[in-house]
Amino acid sequence: MGGMGSGDRYWRGKKPMVEDCWEVDTTVFKRRGLLAPGTHASGVLTRTRRRTIFEETTATIGYTVDLRDPGGGHVELRYQLTPPGESFTYPVGLISTPCRFGGVRWWFECPLVWDGQACSRRARKLFLRGKYFGCRHCHNLAYFTSQRSDRRVRAFLKRGGDVNAYAKLSVGVSLSAMAFSLKLLEWRIRKLDRVRDQLDHGDET
Numbered sequence: 166m167g168g169m170g171s172g173d174r175y176w177r178g179k180k181p182m183v184e185d186c187w188e189v190d191t192t193v194f195k196r197r198g199l200l201a202p203g204t205h206a207s208g209v210l211t212r213t214r215r216r217t218i219f220e221e222t223t224a225t226i227g228y229t230v231d232l233r234d235p236g237g238g239h240v241e242l243r244y245q246l247t248p249p250g251e252s253f254t255y256p257v258g259l260i261s262t263p264c265r266f267g268g269v270r271w272w273f274e275c276p277l278v279w280d281g282q283a284c285s286r287r288a289r290k291l292f293l294r295g296k297y298f299g300c301r302h303c304h305n306l307a308y309f310t311s312q313r314s315d316r317r318v319r320a321f322l323k324r325g326g327d328v329n330a331y332a333k334l335s336v337g338v339s340l341s342a343m344a345f346s347l348k349l350l351e352w353r354i355r356k357l358d359r360v361r362d363q364l365d366h367g368d369e370t
């Protein structure tokens with residue numbers, strides 16, 4: 166992992182920042198009439214959150230949609246995380262695919278990078294987790310990665326802990342049985358993701 170894909174600090178029990186948990190949706194840009202060839206327009210997305218009865222916070226994300234080049238459109242996203250006040254500006258690819266009954270459907274191209282490889286998955290929604298917007302699959306991956314690199318595992322192995330013995334003694338099943346359970350769980354999560362994606366795409370025409 167590197168660059169924009171660095172996921173090691175995601176969801177480490179830290180309270181989300183104001184703009185954390187944002188999501189951007191191509192339908193919002195569509196509703197604003199921006200998803201048409203030749204568009205070059207800027208604007209802001211605003212969200213107000215009531216944190217307590219007395220406290221309200223407003224967060225904004227700046228954007229510039231650029232669809233002037235028929236070969237490849239993009240939207241530039243600009244935002245600041247508070248704290249620590251770090252600013253981000255980067256382009257996210259915008260692509261369209263034809264719909265079965267006419268018209269086109271718009272997608273973001275996930276901008277996250279894993280091990281030097283761009284994700285580039287098509288997604289109607291991108292989510293801000295940590296510092297960057299990315300597709301659901303990437304953020305799930307970041308979550309699993311952070312779970313896997315648990316500090317306790319390293320400490321256990323450093324102490325000379327026997328993984329197989331631990332599994333049998335404390336969990337009561339063999340390591341291969343646990344690996345199988347994990348595979349089943351991952352399969353289930355992937356299936357739920359697919360169902361959710363279908364639901365997400367279903368409401369756009």
Ligand SMILES: [Zn+2]
Pocket residue numbers: 275276277284285286299300301302303304
């Ligand atoms: Zn992705």
